[in-house]
Amino acid sequence: MAGLALHLKICGLTDSDQACAIAAMGVQAIGVIGVEGTPRYVAPERRREIYAKLASQSDVERVWVAADPDDNTLDELLSGEGMPSVVQLHGEESQARCADLRAKYPSIRWWKALRLRDDADLEAIHRYTHHVDALLIDAWSSQHLGGTGHQLNPIWLNKVQMHLKGGAPWWLAGGICAEWVPNLDSVHPFGLDASSRLEISPGVKDLARVQALVDSLEDRARRLG
Numbered sequence: 001m002a003g004l005a006l007h008l009k010i011c012g013l014t015d016s017d018q019a020c021a022i023a024a025m026g027v028q029a030i031g032v033i034g035v036e037g038t039p040r041y042v043a044p045e046r047r048r049e050i051y052a053k054l055a056s057q058s059d060v061e062r063v064w065v066a067a068d069p070d071d072n073t074l075d076e077l078l079s080g081e082g083m084p085s086v087v088q089l090h091g092e093e094s095q096a097r098c099a100d101l102r103a104k105y106p107s108i109r110w111w112k113a114l115r116l117r118d119d120a121d122l123e124a125i126h127r128y129t130h131h132v133d134a135l136l137i138d139a140w141s142s143q144h145l146g147g148t149g150h151q152l153n154p155i156w157l158n159k160v161q162m163h164l165k166g167g168a169p170w171w172l173a174g175g176i177c178a179e180w181v182p183n184l185d186s187v188h189p190f191g192l193d194a195s196s197r198l199e200i201s202p203g204v205k206d207l208a209r210v211q212a213l214v215d216s217l218e219d220r221a222r223r224l225g
């Protein structure tokens, strides 16, 4: 994928063949959901199969999306074949918890998802940014932790971006798809994280929509070049 300036993570995969097909499109990260009771949840053994197959065929980041994982779960899942390279914390983890996990598992990269509603939520950026390897900025929903397709207001994103300056690299999530890319001209995340707007049904991606997003990022990179 020559010329793609923004990194791309495709999240919510449930099938190893589809995960590998998307990795082969040149994306940098593939996410699998480990939050029980959510529509794209994949059980631990199957997650391991997906990560193991990805690791054998590509060098993409293998992201485990978790919400408030306990110590036993972490000890069990962050060892052996088919482990993730990144844990994306999508729950209520405090900044102290993030710092502890990062110190305890230094070979894993720790990303913290922040679900933002309004200006009052922006102080969280400053609390977390020096305790994680990356932040993931997502849109707020009162009912779901993620995977909602809700998009952040592109004008407000300019303000969000000012708070992120000088901190950890950040990924932008929330309803990302090819049609949304033109909103990014003045916003410069490290990468984009896309899921539900690329789907046929929860956990099943439409590869044509994934390819359209890849293509639109290449066009953007050429245009801003």
Ligand SMILES: O=C(O)c1ccccc1N[C@@H]1O[C@H](COP(=O)(O)O)[C@@H](O)[C@H]1O
Pocket (backbone or CB within 6 Å): 011, 012, 031, 033, 035, 038, 039, 040, 041, 065, 088, 090, 138, 145, 146, 147, 148, 149, 150, 173, 174, 175, 176, 193, 194, 195, 196, 197
């Ligand atoms: O996708 C899910 O089902 C999910 C469940 C629980 C926590 C996080 C989840 N998804 C994360 O949310 C972002 C944004 O999704 P979308 O593009 O707005 O649908 C997704 O990439 C995951 O990281």
